[in-house]
Amino acid sequence: MTEPVFDGSFTEQEALPDAAIEAALAVMKTGRLHRYTVGGGGPSQTALLEREFAASIGQDYCLAVASGGYALQLAMRAWGVCQGEPVLTNAFTLSPVPGAIVAVGGTPILVETTIDLTIDFDDLEAKIAASGARLLLLSHMRGHIADMDTLRALLDRAGVALIEDCAHTMGASWNGRPSGTFGIAGCFSTQTYKHINSGEGGLIATPDADLMARATVLSGSYMLHDRHPAAPAPEAFGDAPLKCPNMSGRMDNLRAAILRPQLAALADNTARWNARYQTVSDRLRDVAGLRLTKRDRRETFVGSSIQFFLDDLTADECEAFVTLCGARGVELKWFGAPMAAGYTSTHHHWTYLPPQDLPRTDAILATLFDMRLPLTFSLDDCTLIASIMAECAARMAEPVLPRAGVA
């Protein structure tokens, strides 16, 4: 009997909703794509998106920019990272995060990871003391949110500021409070594989009027900061328009127009992602040798991807597992891979950083697998995918490694 194979695509996103397509056409028919070319004096699509996004997470101010990575850079620059300054961040994250720190002249200090894929508080405390860092850029990598109450207390005691990288937590919350509202700024991405899709794009949300004034000018507002209804009033900008350099990285009206209907649908789509996550995790939970991460009851997450461990496998066996699943159409990423591949890399591959000793993170990444759950998958697709993974995991547990068929 032939084994079932999944023939869908792990990288295919849903088409944009009709409302987004109509909004894009409307913008294109006017030709007013730049955020500051508005007709009838009215707020631009970009300004409306900023207002709606700020309201959606209960934050005071919001700025839309060119990408999530740019949002991280801009938030750090507006906060005041100095040349050569140490900036703490999770060792378990993706390359745009250390990249953003390096882009603003900082030196990333990588913090160890817990088995539930959140930042390790003991190591964080030790590294705050050792480095004298003033800022933590916390990456909620793959949507795993640390205990934010404990983290806030720790950072307050140490006098360390917090910027959140919410590329994977738009729509998520901790203890009822939206991700991205725990620190001086929250940064979001609207790149195609995130929770709302404009190809490229980013958002910064903050309660800090001065930071938002500087970020707005830095993003390239010229002298047009009065056209930012989600920024502080023009008088609050002080001398920022003259003091801050223009580091152009604005969002345009076309992208904002297609994001607004998606933002309105985020809660519904979160429920759809979580139904897919639940289907896969229910099937994988009882697979011998396979461990899912534990999720805290206080965390409300968006299940747009799933992570799991096969703790007993060697590196060769992990590779064989990825190949076995791949041969049956199930595309997995493995964080223990020696080579960076696709979007996946680890601190071992970021050779522009000073090398850092992270034994606990290395042990965790060695058997950590990661899989996307796009909304183009039906629940039946998810059942099939999880069954294939369960069967492949069972084969790995057979006494002899099933080399035949592992091309």
Ligand SMILES: Cc1ncc(COP(=O)(O)O)c(C=O)c1O
């Ligand atoms: C964890 C994380 N942070 C930040 C970013 C940066 O987002 P963007 O691709 O919009 O620059 C990404 C992008 O993949 C990411 O995965």
